[in-house]
Amino acid sequence: MNDFELESKLKAIKVPAREEEYWGDFPRRVRSQLGPPVFVEPPRARLMPQWAWNSGLALTCVCLSLLLWPVFHAALLDEQTLQRDAARLSAIDWPKDYQDEQAWQRDAAKLPKQLHLLLADEHGMQDLVAERD
Amino acid sequence: MGSKLVKARCMADADDDLVLQCRNGSVEAFEMLVRKHQQMIHVLTFRMTGSIADAEDLAQETFIRAYNQIGSFNGRARFATWLYSIAVHACLNWRRDEARRCRAQADCADEMFAEQRENSPVDNEMAQQAQAALLKLPGAQRAAIVLTVYEGLSHAEAAKVLRCSETTVSWRVFAAKRKLKNLLSRRVRPELPCLPRDEQVKML
Numbered sequence: 557m558n559d560f561e562l563e564s565k566l567k568a569i570k571v572p573a574r575e576e577e578y579w580g581d582f583p584r585r586v587r588s589q590l591g592p593p594v595f596v597e598p599p600r601a602r603l604m605p606q607w608a609w610n611s612g613l614a615l616t617c618v619c620l621s622l623l624l625w626p627v628f629h630a631a632l633l634d635e636q637t638l639q640r641d642a643a644r645l646s647a648i649d650w651p652k653d654y655q656d657e658q659a660w661q662r663d664a665a666k667l668p669k670q671l672h673l674l675l676a677d678e679h680g681m682q683d684l685v686a687e688r689d
Numbered sequence: 690m691g692s693k694l695v696k697a698r699c700m701a702d703a704d705d706d707l708v709l710q711c712r713n714g715s716v717e718a719f720e721m722l723v724r725k726h727q728q729m730i731h732v733l734t735f736r737m738t739g740s741i742a743d744a745e746d747l748a749q750e751t752f753i754r755a756y757n758q759i760g761s762f763n764g765r766a767r768f769a770t771w772l773y774s775i776a777v778h779a780c781l782n783w784r785r786d787e788a789r790r791c792r793a794q795a796d797c798a799d800e801m802f803a804e805q806r807e808n809s810p811v812d813n814e815m816a817q818q819a820q821a822a823l824l825k826l827p828g829a830q831r832a833a834i835v836l837t838v839y840e841g842l843s844h845a846e847a848a849k850v851l852r853c854s855e856t857t858v859s860w861r862v863f864a865a866k867r868k869l870k871n872l873l874s875r876r877v878r879p880e881l882p883c884l885p886r887d888e889q890v891k892m893l
Contacts, residue, residue, distance in 0.1 A: 568816040583723040
């Protein structure tokens with residue numbers, strides 16, 4: 557059986573006909589069962605249609621992105637600088653003695669009256685000792 | 690085709706005016722809406738229940754609900770579609786306890802015999818079989834068939850009425866048609882499972 561045959565079979569079901577009197581009486585019967593009249597405030601016209609809300613949201617996102625971009629950019633640059641410095645320091649040929657902080661503190665303690673300054677440059681770690689004023 | 694559309698548009702505009710008057714407290718306007726749509730709702734509830742008495746109760750319930758919920762009608766859909774939705778959901782929530790179902794089926798058989806006695810025997814038998822098969826469908830599938838086959842709604846419109854997706858409607862229509870074809874090709878006699886056997890024989 558195809559769809560057409562099925563539909564023609566289904567449409568063979570007749571809805572029982574009613575008398576005119578019934579149709580005249582039915583609305584009155586419904587009305588008698590209704591509650592008090594409803595008063596509904598008309599829906600207020602929407603101030604802005606949906607597309608306006610969508611456009612506003614998109615514009616806000618763009619503005620926020622433009623405002624926050626310098627902050628993120630600076631943070632990104634800072635991070636890149638730190639990474640570059642760390643790479644540079646790791647490339648320095650540290651004197652063996654100063655790789656160990658405790659060893660350096662031990663050496664510095666031998667000259668308690670002197671000022672020590674550790675200087676790292678491309679030639680390696682330098683320990684500058686100066687007279688205290 | 691064009692004149693049909695214009696007519697539908699005019700009817701929708703007239704409905705909108707009446708709804709507006711209703712919102713302002715005019716019961717007369719609502720009575721006019723009932724007058725306009727009563728036959729459509731009775732047909733729908735009859736197809737959903739298969740019983741004249743229940744169709745009448747449900748049609749009445751539909752209009753009372755519509756009156757109470759008139760504030761929630763936002764005018765996006767046609768008033769008729771909104772009314773369909775209330776009617777279909779009233780039918781789906783229809784109490785289906787055993788006694789009521791028996792009464793509905795008995796009423797249905799009585800009505801069909803009374804109405805179709807004058808028709809040819811072949812038509813009469815076909816209608817009985819179709820009605821019996823339709824009543825065997827689950828409520829949601831029956832609603833999908835009633836809306837799409839009888840009321841001529843598209844799947845998208847039926848989805849709005851049934852408050853589900855278009856895919857769900859398509860699936861329900863497909864499943865219902867498969868079940869109906871199966872039932873009708875077996876040429877089942879209307880079953881009245883909750884009546885005693887001798888009563889069933891008497892009715893058939």
